[in-house]
Amino acid sequence: MQSGDRKDTSFSRRMEEAAMSMHVKRLDSTERKLLDKLSLTDWxxxxxxxxxxxxxxxxxxxxxxxxxxxxxxxxxxxxxxxxxxxxxxxxxxxxxxxxxxxxxxxxxxxxxxxxxxxxxxxxxxxxxxxxxxxxxxxxxxxxxxxxxxxxxxxxYGDNMPAPDFSYEDINGKKVALKDLRGKYVYIDVWATWCGPCKMEIPHLSKIEEQYAHKNIQFVSLSVDTRADKGKWKDFVQKEKLKGIQLLADKDFQSDFIQKFNINAIPRFILIGPDGRIISADALRPSNPALKTQFDKLGI
The missing domain is CATH 1.20.1440 (de novo design (two linked rop proteins))
Known part of the structure; x- marks a missing residue:
């Protein structure tokens, strides 16, 4: 391993040996202890x-x-x-x-x-x-x-006014959060590379279907990079995703994402008809309590 102008050959050698052991064969208990010693204690x-x-x-x-x-x-x-x-x-x-x-x-x-x-x-x-x-x-x-x-x-916490955004939808049209004022807005922050995000999609689709004619808009805001815009569009079209599909302009560095301090996804945000944040870290679609919350709000 080259470290600037310095080589840490012993550390490199130990890590390479540990990695090789992990990939070459299934370790028995004795070998596992040796590997743990290399990777967890002996450096x-x-x-x-x-x-x-x-x-x-x-x-x-x-x-x-x-x-x-x-x-x-x-x-x-x-x-x-x-x-x-x-x-x-x-x-x-x-x-x-x-x-x-x-x-x-x-x-x-x-x-x-x-x-x-x-x-x-x-x-x-x-x-x-x-x-x-x-x-x-x-x-x-x-x-x-x-x-x-x-x-x-x-x-930008609960009961605070939500920051606005203006991002392109799947057809290249700009959509702003303020355009959705008067309805509840449930935002799913996700990405095509995010496994847990994709696990929530079937649950989100079911919720969208159940509340299709209610006073709520469902927005899926992707933090895929601009270089992966094509991949995002292909995924949305292939999976026939519903709701408003948006792509953030600078992935995790996008202004809206930064204001909500989002550093892990999926993340869900619920905003009221008045534009105030009901929950900055809302329940996931897979949580049955989300439907209960929607019903209590009278959505």
Whole structure:
């Protein structure tokens, strides 16, 4: 592995051996323990020079932090399943428990705070996390991004006016959110490459059919890249998707997506006839409670 001007040959060799073992044969219990030793324990997770110079090394550290939540930090992971505040914070907790190098710790604190602020719905918890980060962070670019995410979370939350958008539909016609005022709007943020998104499509189609003549518009907003516009159009046509099919102008960097702090899909948003956000993180079509919510709203 080449890392800038530096080669980490021992780390590269160990990772290559582990990858080869995984692909060549099914491992028995002894071999699995050896592989776990190679990939989870037998290397330095706090090498700041490699972290700055090697994308492969950064990927391995990220993967390590993700994997150990199911083993070393299983108690936190199990608690987070039923705790809406713990779930967004678990990555931050694990990073602080594993990363000791100051440079790397600053980065993972920023990354964990960024992700948690995008997911937290409890305002006091979000405020506390934000204030804690702002009080100690020094990286200008990180501070700017965290402030923007926090501002968006407070500006475009439930009961707030929804930001407008204007994106092209499947026929190239511009559709703006304000054009749909007077009806409820249920927005599905998805992409053709997203497996969980595609799993929701049959459920969404059923909901669309059930509420076809009600006071609601269904909008599917794709975050496929502009380079994949043809792929998106082909998928929509092949699957005969209904509702208003839109393509965001800059995938995840699109203004509407950024204002809702969306960093994972599928994501659903429910907006009222008055243009105010009913739910910035709405129930999925596969959740039976969505129909109950629609009926309670009188849709």
């Amino acid at each position: 330095d997770k706090n090498d700041a020079a490699l972290f700055q110079q090697s994308a492969w090394y950064r990927q391995m550290v990220d993967q390590y932090l993700s994997v150990i939540q199911y083993s070393k930090y299983r108690h936190l992971f199990e608690t987070s399943i039923h705790n809406d505040n713990m779930r967004p914070l678990i990555g931050l907790h694990i990073s602080r428990g594993e990363i000791t190098n100051p440079f790397m710790l600053e980065y993972f604190t920023y990354a964990g705070t960024r992700n948690a602020l995008k997911m937290l719905h409890d305002k006091p918890v979000r405020d506390s996390l934000y204030n804690s980060y702002i009080a100690t962070a020094k990286h200008p670019a990180h501070l700017k991004e965290i402030r923007e995410i926090y501002r968006n979370a407070n500006t």
